[in-house]
Amino acid sequence: MSLAVGDAGFGYGPVPLFSGLSFNVAPGEAVAVVGANGAGKSTLLRCLAGAEVLDSGSVLIGGASLDESSAAFRTAVASLLDDADHFPDLSVVEHLRLLASLHSSPFDVLALLEEVGLAAVADQLPPTLSSGQRHRLGLASCFVRPRSVLVLDEPEQRLDASGRAWLRSRLLAEKAAGVAVVFASHDQELVEAVACRTVVL
Numbered sequence: 138m139s140l141a142v143g144d145a146g147f148g149y150g151p152v153p154l155f156s157g158l159s160f161n162v163a164p165g166e167a168v169a170v171v172g173a174n175g176a177g178k179s180t181l182l183r184c185l186a187g188a189e190v191l192d193s194g195s196v197l198i199g200g201a202s203l204d205e206s207s208a209a210f211r212t213a214v215a216s217l218l219d220d221a222d223h224f225p226d227l228s229v230v231e232h233l234r235l236l237a238s239l240h241s242s243p244f245d246v247l248a249l250l251e252e253v254g255l256a257a258v259a260d261q262l263p264p265t266l267s268s269g270q271r272h273r274l275g276l277a278s279c280f281v282r283p284r285s286v287l288v289l290d291e292p293e294q295r296l297d298a299s300g301r302a303w304l305r306s307r308l309l310a311e312k313a314a315g316v317a318v319v320f321a322s323h324d325q326e327l328v329e330a331v332a333c334r335t336v337v338l
């Protein structure tokens with residue numbers, strides 16, 4: 138499914154963070170959103186994920202206007218924003234099983250736990266995880282469910298070198314599977330390895 142941003146504008150106050158912003162992400166493409174701290178990358182991604190509403194312009198998902206409350210949107214769009222949270226009383230594996238079951242997902246939870254390096258902590262509760270492990274759980278939460286659009290805010294954060302290598306290969310696999318990927322990043326290596334284009338804020 139494609140993602141199309143048309144003439145988008147947003148500001149928290151009278152001064153817009155961005156305006157007149159347009160770009161497309163076709164199925165199988167990845168677009169990186171880059172820019173300095175405070176440029177508005179997370180805000181833009183929040184607008185794409187339905188957590189904020191643009192002041193002007195449009196976001197089309199598969200040609201339809203973004204409607205974050207629709208079942209179609211929630212099935213199509215998997216996102217990891219900068220305010221990811223977890224149920225404190227569900228273990229890692231229970232989180233992923235819950236998401237997989239809510240989405241009638243065909244994905245193998247145990248295989249994903251191995252892939253993201255969380256198998257050893259599968260029975261731990263989120264507050265007992267390291268910050269990098271919690272971030273891996275956030276990423277795994279996107280990969281355990283069906284998706285045709287993936288919105289990731291600084292997916293590289295808190296990952297060690299092998300985690301970053303895994304992330305690069307995982308995002309390339311997402312593209313190969315036809316997912317439209319948009320991600321904000323400060324990791325030039327990740328951007329160069331994965332992105333077809335960049336949007337500079």
Ligand SMILES: Nc1ncnc2c1ncn2[C@@H]1O[C@H](COP(=O)(O)OP(=O)(O)OP(=O)(O)O)[C@@H](O)[C@H]1O
Nearest residue numbers: 149154172173174175176177178179180181321338
């Ligand atoms: N809820 C909010 N209310 C008011 N201003 C906000 C709010 N959220 C973010 N901002 C401001 O909007 C600007 C853009 O923030 P945003 O988090 O989108 O930047 P960013 O490009 O993702 O930065 P970074 O690279 O540091 O993650 C910043 O100046 C920030 O202070």
